[in-house]
Amino acid sequence: MTITITAFEQSPDGGKGLARDTRVRWALEEVGRSYETRLVSLAAMKQPAHLALHPFGQIPTYEEGDLAIFETGAIVFHIAERHPGLLPPDENARARAIMWMFASLNTIEPPILDLTTASLVERDRSWARERLPLVEDRIRSRLGPLSSRLGDVDWLDGTFSAGDLLMVSVLLRLRASGLLDEFPNLAAYVCRGEARPAYQRAFEAQYAINCPAA
Template sequence: MSGPCVSAFDWVPDFARGLVRDLRVRWALEEAGIAYDSDLKNFEESKGPAYRQWQPFGQVPAYDDGQVRMFESGAIVTHIALGSEALMPRDEAGRARALTWIFAALNSIEPGVSQLAETDLFHEGEDWTKERRPQVEEELRQRLGELSAQLNGRDWLEDRFTAGDLMMSTVLRNLRQTSILNDYPVLTAYQHRCEARPAFQRALAAQLGDFKEAA
């Protein structure tokens, strides 16, 4: 193995391309300057016993660098970041703040984003969504407003780009099926800054390229 291996799906529906969570790990590795290999899995392989030895839930990504074998995108990104000054400040206070933002993205922002995406993409038109969706959106908008207030006047969540920004922007990216982010110009500008980073562009091209090659 020439570098870390990251598992990814060989096919997903068009709306999910550029959103699957192996993108987070690819981006972290690109920011850290670490070459990696992708291990593409089809649906049957992802549910099989061999892969579940690596990823118990049959999801992607999973990660193996020859010494560390793990799963869950947040955990993998954190592991990579702790070894890379490009993603994690070396001072204790800066490191603690970057870790805080990783957890904030996953625990304070992503649940609402995921609920809204699931409602829109998988349950559109069902009767229960008429009542539930406005509630989900209202709760999410409160969080987005709070995040926007934190970012106002800043390029990044802290005084430099960290793994916290990487995680936050990949969470916000899952709002692509809505126009909600347009109502928060600070967040829209932030998202554009994150996605303009060369490392992100390389990671996105690699994920999309794998889908194309597998097809």
């Protein structure tokens, strides 16, 4: 059955790969599944047709046969469960990979998204200058333990998994802030993720949509 995902017709990040459809593309590339992409505009995302797929009017969504799901983590988990390559066969290792999936989205990503809000949406507020360092320190309080846990190994639990896929995708959002550079092993970890052929194919696919003349 054909897999169809939705993506921004024109991503707000201009093709830097930070939109969440890139995470789903990467997962599909890692497991060797082809897919089709249906592009939606910001206006179309709020129309009934798209809201039937994603009640919060966001991307990505995933359709395959009579299955339609949303939420990036759920989609990546669905892909990882049904195709080899993203979850280890050993039960304990599999549980740990899923643990890291949750950690990336529930523990690491929220303060990083808060930084985006503080830096862009709230930057003209009278209290923005005082708030920003607090947000940055909260991020550091997450990155420190993550850096210690990763140490000098390549991946979070021995072999690359869906946990690494999501963690790298989340950490990529920090590159422009300079915070990632404070933790050299995490910066190198992100570079390893980006160097994977599956990631490169996923990035190029979304970049071609956003920067067709490049």
